[in-house]
Amino acid sequence: MDRAPGMSVRTKLALSYAGFLMLAGVLLLAAVWVFLLRYVPERATLIVPSGAPTHGVFPIRSNLLRVFAPRAAAVLAFLLVLGLVGGWVLAGRMLAPLTQITAAARTAGNRSLSHRIRMEGRRDEFRELSDAFDSMLEQLESHVAEQQRFAANASHELRTPLAISRALLDVARKDPARDRGEVIERLHAVNTRAIDLTEALLLLSRGDSGTFTREDVDLSLLAEEAAETLLPLAEQRQITLDVTGGAARTSGSAELLLRMVTNLVQNAVVHNLPAGGAVTVHTEADGGTSVLRVENTGRPLPPDLVPTLTEPFQRGTERVRTDEHAGVGLGLAIVHSIVRAHAGTLDLAPRPAGGLLVTVRLPGTP
Template sequence: MDRPQGLSVRVKLTLSYAGFLMLAGVLLLATVWLFLLRYVPERAHLVPAPGSDEVPRTGVFPVRSELLDAFAPRAAAVLMFLLALGLVGGWMLAGQMLAPLTRITDAARRAGNGSLSHRIRMTGSGDEFRELSDTFDAMLDQLESHVAEQQRFAANASHELRTPLAITRTLLDVARKDPTQVQPELIERLHHVNARAIDLTEALLLLSRGDLLARDTVDLSLVAEEAAETLLPLAEQRRITLDVTGAPARTNGSAELLLRMATNLVQNAIVHNLPTDGTVTVHTEEQHGTSLLRVENTGHRLPPDLVPTLAEPFQRGTERVRTDAHAGVGLGLAIVRSIVRAHDGTLDLVAGPTGGLVVTVRFPGTT
């Protein structure tokens, strides 16, 4: 739908400048009339000199009509000059004033066409245009980062989904070449690959609906206890001590998603731990108006550059890769981060001083 075309901002500013300049000229001329010309008589009055009875007959005597005849054309010429000066000067000043806006518009047009790498980087004084430019650059930074993250996620998801499908096709090709041979191992492997593909698909669906949730009052301490109870057999199997401490910590959110978040954190802490005799501590509390959930475990020392990437989708550190049934699909902490964002919370990952990982989640407390 075509929008009606109107005067540009530059034209409006030019007309405004010229109009104000003309108004100032008219006011100046009106002042001359009010305080000068109105006191000039219509006719010449001959006044004799003091002490003399003779009336002077010669000299130049100002008359209002004659002054007006001489003044009016020149005043009109001055007003025309002011009008021309206002239009030309206003056009130049408006162009200079709107130049930063032109740069911002050009950057917005490029962003609309898909180019998010361009930045305005306006210099000069911190006026309104500079503030708008800096805000726009910050928005482009966030958009570029978000788009890059989504592209990496799509590429990694495609790769991860392709892997089990390719394995399944290879196994089926082997079975088709030898249909008479009973292959219980093949069936078991197909079952394992299919379960992995289902887990990955469910994780992707959960990430896609992270922002669509019904909010209710949830106690993080109860969520932590339920997650720990569910994963206690896994902890006992690995000879991991699982301990839940703390006090009630209430927040508003989805009980289902918060339980999934806590389950992922506890399972991650159990799986990526010492081979035996490790510990996992889950702690909840209310702190300065926020509800806190902290999961801490023992384990190998983590490289400092690895920790910030652990919440990225499909990112697995070399020391954290598992080859057993709980290897996962690399989305555990990514799902946690998605759920935390959907609940307006914060996620902090810190390497333990002696090894392991400390994960702290903070949510707004209930009002």
């Protein structure tokens, strides 16, 4: 509901300055009256000694008031004009930073998030507000760019299996003699990948929203469950899978945290040496933090590649697999989303001998 425009803040401040100045003037004149004029007599008898001059001014209250009142009124009028003009100027100078922030907010409202205020001068309340607003715009711009990039990548990834399915169906329709078993098998593989990608996108969205029921969870039990599930895959690839450490309790979604641990262990197994590799999963309680570490052998990773591994659909060239465990490019992105939803931190560091060390820190519970 629109409201009628009210008095501007600058006008209110100018009137406030003028009002306070007028009040100070009235109080000063009242003090003159109370402490000076009230002690001046209203009437007096003048005794002139013989030979003394009889002309001059004798201060009595009526004479002083007759002279003082017009000048006091003039002073109050001057204070009123000075308060209005000076208050208007001072209010404009004080509110100038707020005008900059308002203009930046309107610019951002027009979907131009690249604008920054970058207010100069000494650090005061307006400068802190400006810096906070710039930081918010930077985060919003980064988030919007990430969402746009994610949407473009997701649409591309989903379009690929659909296009393959359509091509297979067109080939089967044009060539009725073609082996249907082969077509069905390929369609099944393509549809399975599309379903996996859709489920991964839904899981990523659920982690980003943070809407889940929290319960007490022990990361060590989740690590053992994930290792037991992926043990056949590790044995198939001749990779040693060990779980060490003790209890590491935290509060969160057991389903999401299990998916987090499973993704980390599966990545560690898949992106490893062709044979003779190792994966170590370690859990511990470090003060008020529950720690999960997943370390694996593998090829050396370039340092500039590691920070990009948590971005959706970003795969390092040396980490791409073409077998049945190629994944959809969302494994570490889902891990990052789940960790962030649980107010934790995710750290990826390349091992000097090759492979990756992933450290997850979550708020611990007693």
